[in-house]
Amino acid sequence: MATLSPILKQATPVIVDHALGSWIYATDGKKYLDFTTGIGVTSTGHCHPDVVAAAREQVGKIVHAQYTTVMHKPLLELTDRLGDFLPSGLDSVFYATSGSEAVEASVRLARMATGRPNIISFHGGFHGRTVGAASLTTAGTKFRSGFSPLMSGVHIAPFPHAYRYGWDEDTAVAFALKELDQLLASISSPADTAGFIIEPVLGDGGYIPTPVAFLQGLRERADKHGIVLIVDEVQAGVGRTGKFWGHGWAGITPDVVITAKGLASGFPISAIAASTELMGKAWPGSQGGTYGGNAVAAAAGVATLGVIEREELVTNALVRGNELRAGLDSLKGQFTTIGDVRGRGLMQSVEFTAADGTPDAATALAVQQAAIPEELLLLTCGPHGNVIRIIPPLNVSSDEIQAGLTRFAQALKTAAI
Numbered sequence: 001m002a003t004l005s006p007i008l009k010q011a012t013p014v015i016v017d018h019a020l021g022s023w024i025y026a027t028d029g030k031k032y033l034d035f036t037t038g039i040g041v042t043s044t045g046h047c048h049p050d051v052v053a054a055a056r057e058q059v060g061k062i063v064h065a066q067y068t069t070v071m072h073k074p075l076l077e078l079t080d081r082l083g084d085f086l087p088s089g090l091d092s093v094f095y096a097t098s099g100s101e102a103v104e105a106s107v108r109l110a111r112m113a114t115g116r117p118n119i120i121s122f123h124g125g126f127h128g129r130t131v132g133a134a135s136l137t138t139a140g141t142k143f144r145s146g147f148s149p150l151m152s153g154v155h156i157a158p159f160p161h162a163y164r165y166g167w168d169e170d171t172a173v174a175f176a177l178k179e180l181d182q183l184l185a186s187i188s189s190p191a192d193t194a195g196f197i198i199e200p201v202l203g204d205g206g207y208i209p210t211p212v213a214f215l216q217g218l219r220e221r222a223d224k225h226g227i228v229l230i231v232d233e234v235q236a237g238v239g240r241t242g243k244f245w246g247h248g249w250a251g252i253t254p255d256v257v258i259t260a261k262g263l264a265s266g267f268p269i270s271a272i273a274a275s276t277e278l279m280g281k282a283w284p285g286s287q288g289g290t291y292g293g294n295a296v297a298a299a300a301g302v303a304t305l306g307v308i309e310r311e312e313l314v315t316n317a318l319v320r321g322n323e324l325r326a327g328l329d330s331l332k333g334q335f336t337t338i339g340d341v342r343g344r345g346l347m348q349s350v351e352f353t354a355a356d357g358t359p360d361a362a363t364a365l366a367v368q369q370a371a372i373p374e375e376l377l378l379l380t381c382g383p384h385g386n387v388i389r390i391i392p393p394l395n396v397s398s399d400e401i402q403a404g405l406t407r408f409a410q411a412l413k414t415a416a417i
Contacts, residue, residue: 011036011368011377011379011380012372012377013372014026014030014032014372014377015027015028018047019034019046019047020045020046020047021045021046021047021048021393021395022034022035022045022046022392022393022395022396022397022400023046024046024377030375031375032372032375032376032377033375033376033377033400033403033404033407034046034377034392034393035376035377035378035390035391035392035404036377036378036379036391037391037392037393038266039235039261039379039391040203040235040240040261040262040347040391041261041262041265041266042262042265042266042393043238043239043240043261043262043263043265043304043308043313043393043394044265044304044307044308044311044313044393044394044395045265045393045394045395045396046266046393048265048303048304048307048395050303050306050307051264051265051266051300051303051304051307053303054299054300054302054303055267055296055299055300055303057299058074058295058296058298058299058300059296061295062295063294063295063296064291064294064295065295066290067095067292067293068288072295072298074295074296074298074299074301074302075095075293075295075298077298077299077302078293078298078299078301078302078305079093081301081302081305081306082271082273082301082305084305085244085245085305086257086273087245087247087253087254087257087273088253089253089275090253090254090256090257090273090274090275091273091275091276092273092274092275092276092278092279092280093271093272093273094271094272094279094287094292095269095270095271095292095293095298096269096270096271096272096289096292096293097268097269097270097289097291097292097294098128098260098268098270099127099128099133099232099234099258099260099261099270100127100128100129100130100132100133101130101270101289101292102234102258102259102260102270102271102272103127103128103132103133103136103197103232103234103258104128104130104132104133105272105287106195106197106230106232106256106258106272107119107132107136107194107195107197107230108282108286109228109256109272109274109278109279109281109282109286110194110195110228110230110255110256111194111195112281112282112283112286113194113228113278113281113282114194114195114226114227114228116191116192116193116194117152117153117192117194118153118154118155118188118192118193118194119136119153119154119155119193119194119195119196119197120154120155120156120157120180120183120188120193120195120196120197121136121137121138121154121155121156121157121196121197121198122138122156122157122158122159122176122198123138123156123157123158123159123161123205124138124139124159124161124202124205124206124208124383125137125138125139125159125197125198125199125202125205125232126139126143126199126202126203126204126205126235127197127199127232127234129143131147131150131151132151134150135150135151135154136154136197138156138205138383139202139203139204139205139206139381139382139383140204140205140382140383140385141383143204155183155187155188157176157179157180157183158175158176158179158180159176159202159205159208159210160172160173160175160176160177160210160211160214161206161208162211163208163339163340163342163351169211169213170213172211173211173213173214173217176214177214177217180217180218180221181221184221184225190224190225190226190227193225193227194227194228195227195228195229195230195255195256196218196221196222196227196228196229196230197230197231197232198210198215198218198230198231198232199231199232199233199234199235199236199246200215200231200233200236200241200245200246200247200249200250201235201236201240201241201246201343201344201347203234203235203236203381204381204382205381205382205383206349206351206381206382206383206387207342207343207347207348207349207381207382207387207389208342208349209241209249209342209343209344210246210250212249212250212251215247215249215250215252216250216251216252219250219252219253219254222255228255228256228278229252229254229255229256230254230255230256230258231245231246231247231254231256231257231258232258233245233246233247233257233258233259234258234259234260234261234270235261235347236344236347237257237259237261237262237263238259238261238262238263238304238308239262239308239313239314239317239345239394240262240317240345240346240347240391240394241317241321241344241345241346241347242314242315242317242318242321242344242345242346243314243318243345244314245257246344249344255274255275255278256272256273256274256278257272257273257274258270258271258272259271259272259273262304262394263301263304264297264298264300264301264304265300265303265304265307266300267294267296267297267300267301268291268294268297269292269293269294269297269298269300269301307395308394311395313394313395314394316394316395316396317345317346317394318345320346320392320396320397320398320401321343321344321345321346321347321348323398323401323402324346324348324390324392324401324404324405325341325343325348327401327402327405328341328348328350328390328405329341331350331405331408331409331412332350334409334412335412336355337352337353337354337360337363338350338351338352338353339351339352339353339360340353343390346390346391346392346393346394346396347389347391348389348390349381349387349388349389349390350364350387350388350390351364351382351386351387352364352367352386352387352388353386359382359384359385359386360386361380361384361385361386363386363415364380364385364386364387364388365380365385366415367388367408367411367412367415368380368388368411369415370410370411370412370414370415371407371408371411373414374407374408374410374411374414375407376404376407376408376411378390378408379391390404390408392404
């Protein structure tokens with residue numbers, strides 16, 4: 001009799017029967033408010049009728065059409081629709097299946113396009129679990145330890161995490177940019193640096209918005225040195241932060257955008273977008289994959305983008321996110337172990353800190369677990385596991401936000417913090 005790997009640890013004991021919108025209905029008859037959304041994947045909520053209908057129709061036509069062998073209509077439609085949302089000038093798209101695949105495709109493109117070997121990522125970033133993507137990841141040692149050696153040519157620079165350093169944001173940004181310049185002067189010469197890769201909001205690293213001035217500073221240095229600026233929008237993109245792309249808050253245009261997760265409301269598909277000129281510098285045969293751009297996932301992606309546009313879900317993410325943030329800020333004033341509340345849009349987090357200023361992972365876990373009997377599903381994150389991330393679907397209602405806050409407050413009380 002086969003069983004799941006013992007290394008896989010479940011965050012909750014819930015076994016799903018079915019789900020709809022913001023709610024998961026379990027086999028035990030309970031109804032859970034899902035503020036995990038499959039780690040930011042079910043952007044239009046569970047089983048949005050438009051997405052379900054598109055997938056059902058496509059399954060009856062063709063499920064798998066390998067897109068370097070034969071082309072299929074859903075992928076052409078998705079590319080056309082995605083073009084309506086992509087930053088200006090990023091008009092060429094390569095599809096894969098997972099975020100890690102897309103990350104590695106972006107690194108390969110940057111190296112091929114520049115002829116340079118090195119990639120610079122930033123403390124706390126999460127870019128995936130495959131060897132190349134894990135080499136760029138410092139959201140926690142569990143993602144990169146135990147299977148060395150990792151990919152060479154990767155250098156890690158400080159991220160301007162003001163709360164961690166105990167500084168204001170301007171000081172943190174000035175420090176991080178100064179250290180990046182030092183890295184370029186002492187470790188990875190600009191002539192050897194192919195790309196910068198960064199998330200507009202750190203995901204597994206603790207749901208920390210990247211300061212606007214830091215993203216702008218990266219853009220300036222990339223332009224100055226001919227370095228490819230890669231923005232990993234796997235978790236922050238597709239409306240999650242209250243703008244369609246998380247980097248939109250900084251008013252910059254990346255050279256490469258990576259997207260996945262919320263793009264198809266739960267169906268596995270990822271992509272990188274770049275200018276035709278940059279994408280054309282990839283070597284022939286360097287892009288491909290068996291399942292990339294799957295027909296059913298692509299059809300779901302077309303439907304997802306339609307729902308986001310028609311139902312104005314980016315605006316809803318901003319408005320509901322502001323409501324969520326106001327409620328979390330209020331709770332911070334009531335519970336002393338909440339050290340920080342942060343995020344953008346519907347990508348919010350609560351960091352727990354002990355009286356001596358150290359990360360308090362035990363309390364974060366206790367609160368996350370105490371929320372389960374309140375029928376609220378949450379996840380922890382951060383290098384120390386002391387952050388609770390709150391990720392409702394983009395079409396969450398105001399009433400559901402208030403219900404989630406009420407349940408979260410009760411979990412805080414139950415955990416006796």
